[in-house]
Amino acid sequence: MRIATWVVCLAATLASGCTSAPLRQMDAVDALMQRYQGKVPGASLLVIKDGKALVRRGYGLADLETGTPAAPATNYRLASVTKQFTAASILLLAQDGRVGLDDPIRRWLPSLPPTADGITIRHLLTHTGGLIDYEDIMSPDTRVPLRDADVLKLLEGERRTYFPPGSSYRYSNGGYSLLSLVVEKASxxxxxxxxxxxxxxxxxxxxxxxxxxxxxxxxxRAFGYSLIDGRWTRTDQSMTSAVLGDGGIYSSIDDLAKWDAALYDDRLLSDESRRLAFHPWTKTDDPTIEYGFGWRITGETLWHSGETIGFRNVIVRYPRRHFTVVLLTSRNDPEPYRTALDIADVFVGAGKH
Structure with missing residues (x-):
């Protein structure tokens, strides 16, 4: 099926509100999603094949206090699923000729200390810059939520790095926060x-x-909850929730369906930019996972999870199969990646690969 046809199919499916999975498969999906059903913090689930939504529905509640059900249009804080959008922003600016991927980060953020010499934009995109985690150096007495500019201020005073740039991998929220500031400077x-x-x-x-x-x-809006002493308690924001570059986007499965469709063609990112984003640039601390620009790469899948106080999310794409699972949840547990793989197995037998 041609890409343009997928887009038409997707638009029609989202407009109709229908799903097309056979009853047997829906029963299997509902069994996997059982923990999200009822008067508990819920989830929204999207399964797409060839631009057609096989599953598009909510489970449980988006707001326990008002009893508002989760739905396809419910917006969740994406947490680190945001990183693919931050990376795409840098790639768009690279397409414009405004940013070079091998620009030293201090070219754009000169207030960083000399210990940041040698760190490039590419290093930050791939978590190979060696920056100290800002969460570890922020004051325990912080009472006003940090913004990206505050992350920069913290790192301005840091004279250590974990390793020389490009020599190793360490997941860095601070790196993606700095990338958002580069976007602001360049644009x-x-x-x-x-x-x-x-x-x-x-x-x-x-x-x-x-x-x-x-x-x-x-x-x-969905609000985030954590299970504390046997009760679901609203835990929607933390002192790092206002940092945008590493995790501040809110979105829904309906809107993420449009994002997924755009990753198959050049309507947003050029062929070369998508090749860069999806290339396994570095090994990670998990031998089964490599990292691109804002994407984890495992076997045939491109994926990323997002975890923050009260939210757990994942998008898993199988580009060669034109198949994607998006699972957004408004609770601190469970981590949904394994559930998404099990759901993929229901439809294409691909979840374990």
Missing amino acids: GMSFQSFLKQRIFLPLGMTNTLAYVQGGPPVPN
Whole structure:
């Protein structure tokens, strides 16, 4: 099926609100999603094959206090699923000729200390820069949520690195926070505005946004919860929740369906930019996983999880099969990656690969 036809099929499916999975498969999916059903923090699940939504539905509640059910349009804080959008922003600026992937980070953020010499944008994209984790050096007395500029201030005073740039891998939220500041410097726009103007609006992701307190509210918002002493307690925000580059986007399965479709053609990213994003640039601390630009790579899959206080999410793409599972949840447990793989097995027998 041609890419353009997939887009038409996807649009029709989302507009109709229907799913097309056989009853046997839906029963298997519902069994896997049973823990999210009822008056508990819920989830939204999307399964796409050849641009057609086989499953598109919510389970449980998006807001326990009001009893609002989770739905396909419910917006969840994506946490580190955000990183693929931050990486795409850098790639768009590279396409524009405004940023070079091998630019030293201090070219764009000169207030970083000399210990950052040698760290490039490419290193930050692949978590190979060696930056100290900002979560480990922020004050335990922090009472005002950090923003990306605050992450930069913390790292300005840090004279250590974990390793020389490019010599190893260590997952770095701070690196992606700094990348959002590079986007701002290179584009002359706020990061949230760049995302909206260059990614979300062109793709029709009209309910997706990088959430900033005092800015536009999150529509159809899910609130995050944690199981504490046997009760679900709202734990929606932490002192790092306002950092945008590493995890601040809110989106829904309906909007992520549009994002997934755009990753098959050049409507947003060029062929070369997508090749760069999906290339296994480095091994990680898991021998089964390599890392691209904002994407983990395992066998035939491109995927990324996102975990933050009250939210656990994952997107798993099988590009050669034109198949994707997106599972967004508003709770601290369980981690949904394994569930997404099991759901993939129901449809294409691909989850274990």
